[in-house]
Amino acid sequence: MHDIIIIGGGPAGMTAAVYAARKMLDTLLLTKDLGGQMMWTRDIENYLGFQYISGPELIGKFEEHVRHYPTNIVYEEVTELERSADGIFIVHCGDKEYRAKTVVIASGKRPRRLGIPGETEYTGRGVGYCATCDGPLYAGKAVAVVGGGNSALQAAIELAAIASQVYLVVRGGIKADPVVVEKLQTTRKIEVLRGYVARGIYGGETVEKFVVAAGEGKERNLAVQGVFVEIGLDPNTEFVAGLTDLNEYKEIEVDCRTATGVPGLFAAGDVASGPDKQIIIAAGDGAKAALVAYEYLLHNF
Structure with missing residues (x-):
């Protein structure tokens, strides 16, 4: 007792x-x-x-x-x-x-999950929920971050220091502290995709493609090796x-x-x-x- x-x-x-x-x-x-x-x-x-x-x-x-x-x-x-x-x-x-x-x-x-095809299958093989933990594995590679809050923006900023390209996929508006938003705007190698939602994660042994869409017929296939989920x-x-x-x-x-x-x-x-x-x-x-x-x-x- x-x-x-x-x-x-x-x-x-x-x-x-x-x-x-x-x-x-x-x-x-x-x-x-x-x-x-x-x-x-x-x-x-x-x-x-x-x-x-x-x-x-x-x-x-x-x-x-x-x-x-x-x-x-x-x-x-x-x-x-x-x-x-x-x-x-x-x-x-x-x-x-x-x-x-x-x-x-x-x-x-x-961490909350996206609930899309490929997320569960590729967890640990390209899908992650902690950029601080797994970011170093993607040095020189292209990655995507999903989310529009403080954690998502900070993850994108951290990854931009080592990745070749970072896509920030934001479903709605960016809801982060002004100091974080300002840092994002001055960080190179980050492309912000506003109004896009995650559709699926595909590849072979590891992640090779992340499909996002911004409405009917407006789909993009992102050639990435990593997808970091930061949606809450x-x-x-x-x-x-x-x-x-x-x-x-x-x-x-x-x-x-x-x-x-x-x-x-x-x-x-x-x-x-x-x-x-x-x-x-x-x-x-x-x-x-x-x-x-x-x-x-x-x-x-």
Whole structure:
């Protein structure tokens, strides 16, 4: 029996672990890996205290801080979460289960898929969801990036430094921060295809062609070796469905103190409802969730 189980090893989960450990709580951190979306980010320029730091560097600093405390980290994927009649949470990881008096869900989000022919077949063979991770594999090659937000534009800018040609496929308008848009406009080797949608990905052993269209009869066959999908993220909340309320985006509904409608259950970071998704906000949510969980334990156990 643990005082608190934290599900997720991103900035929210790792910060929650630090604050829980500082309160001398028996803490278990369950995660598939440490870092979350920071692992996909090369340039971080808005985390307080660092004018510039890469995602892997910031993960390293977070991990070093977490391991300074007696936190038990188990690398498992959570498949189900339930609450017993006596108020104890049971966390299932395949055929294993863990029990706790409180739970903080900080499971983050995962890349959204296009759902077009060839996407699944060529994932890992030319289709990717992390330009920071896989970009170096496409040095001197032509690639396409799908999306019109900050992550898509940043991916295109990163890839332009090593690729021979970058196509940015934008279905609607560009919705990114002005500083990112300005950088895109001054970056060479990027062709922006506005109003185009993805139709299919084709090739042999690896990707050779990406078909996009801008209406009937207006189709383009892009000769690319890589396609990076940057069209948004879906929350990892399947394991908690039915236990607590989710909003229209499948995020966990929380109040201003990270509490859900279930006593002892809290949610922090990108998986929780809220208009803004930033590393610093996720970290703050994680700290808040751990402190509120500690308060709950004082009054209920």
